[in-house]
Amino acid sequence: QKEVEQDPGPLSVPEGAIVSLNCTYSNSAFQYFMWYRQYSRKGPELLMYTYSSGNKEDGRFTAQVDKSSKYISLFIRDSQPSDSATYLCAMSAISGGYQKVTFGTGTKLQVIP
C-alpha cells in the first residue's frame, strides 16, 4: 500500500463547475500538506500548503485537511479551461530528523469549455 493514494483520473468537468480533488494517506506523522499543479511538459507549481488540520483559501482554491480521516482535498470553484492540468498532492513528515516529502501520483483534470 502506498503512503499517499490519489485517484489518477482523468476527471472531466464543464467550465464553471466546482472540482473536488482528493488524497488519502496512511502515515499519521504527516504535518504539512501541499497541492501542486503541473501543466503538460512543465514542472509542478506549488498552489497551496497547509499545516495540520483545517482549511485554507486562496482565490478560487480551497485546501482542506482532515487528519482524523487521513484525507485531504483541493476544491476549485468556477473552474476554467486554464485549470486543465495534473494536480499532485504532497505531504511531509519528519523521519530520522529529516523532513521527508511524499507525492501522490497526480489527478489529471480537464475542464471543458
Next chain:
Amino acid sequence: DSGVTQTPKHLITATGQRVTLRCSPRSGDLSVYWYQQSLDQGLQFLIHYYNGEERAKGNILERFSAQQFPDLHSELNLSSLELGDSALYFCASSVDNRNYGYTFGSGTRLTVV
C-alpha cells in the same frame, strides 16, 4: 519562468552511456532537490543538497550521483544508463532546509534507446 533553470531540456542517449543534467536554483535558494518522474511511479525523490552538502538520499540508484557546487548549481550524473531510466528529471529549489514549498524547474526529458 519559475527561476529554476534546467539544462538540457531533452536528451536522447544509448544504453550504457553516461549523461549529466544541470540545475541552477532560484536566486537566494540554498537547497536543491532532484526528482525522477515516470508515468507509473510518479515523482520519486532522489537526493537533496543544502548549501553544498548532501542532506538526504531517497530512491537514488548507485549508478546515479549528484553534487552541488559553491555557486549552488547542481549536477545529476546518470551512468550505465538503462532503458528504464527514461523519465523526466526535475530539479527543485527552496530557500532553506524546510521541505515544503519547492520551486520546480521545467525538467529534463531523458530518453534512453
